[in-house]
Amino acid sequence: MNVVCKKNAEIRDEELSVLYDISFSNNSNQEKMISKEDWIDLTKKDNNLLCFEFFNEEEFVGYVLISMLENENFVSAFEIMKKYQSDGKTFKEMIRMLLPYTNTKNIYTGIIFNENHHAQIAFKSIGAIPDKNKYKVSYDRLNEFLDKNIVFSDEMKPLDNK
Numbered sequence: 001m002n003v004v005c006k007k008n009a010e011i012r013d014e015e016l017s018v019l020y021d022i023s024f025s026n027n028s029n030q031e032k033m034i035s036k037e038d039w040i041d042l043t044k045k046d047n048n049l050l051c052f053e054f055f056n057e058e059e060f061v062g063y064v065l066i067s068m069l070e071n072e073n074f075v076s077a078f079e080i081m082k083k084y085q086s087d088g089k090t091f092k093e094m095i096r097m098l099l100p101y102t103n104t105k106n107i108y109t110g111i112i113f114n115e116n117h118h119a120q121i122a123f124k125s126i127g128a129i130p131d132k133n134k135y136k137v138s139y140d141r142l143n144e145f146l147d148k149n150i151v152f153s154d155e156m157k158p159l160d161n162k
Helices: 014-025 036-047 090-101 117-125 141-146
Strands: 002-007 047-057 059-068 072-080 107-110 130-131 132-136
Touching: 014 036, 014 047, 014 059, 014 072, 047 090, 059 090, 072 090, 090 141, 117 130, 117 132
Parallel strands: 072 107
Antiparallel strands: 002 047, 047 059, 059 072, 107 132, 130 132
């Protein structure tokens, strides 16, 4: 798998439109999503945003949007194409590939809709802990998950939280 990392200013509107469409098609609760135009506008205004696009040769696999904030790496989107979801390796490989681009001293956070049980399972499986409306996990905890050679699946139980 290959990754392309782009800063906010490098992302074209056409790309954002495609990324929104992927998110929309993956979301089981589409009525809660904001409009494409609003999402693109909000995304473009985030000057701290990094966009990671993942490819298997020429085939698009998924993307992650992370806002590099002062004390956290806020994951605002983590989308995997349906073909690669729950394959036991894509989720983990995407995490492995984006970490070097982030501030590893900061906590990784993200908000997951209550209805998105698949994402909740995935992020709890890597040791993310729900705290108010955010899931939080440290760089060290992510590395523990990656180093243990664990294969992610929907049935996984969370690792012991530290």
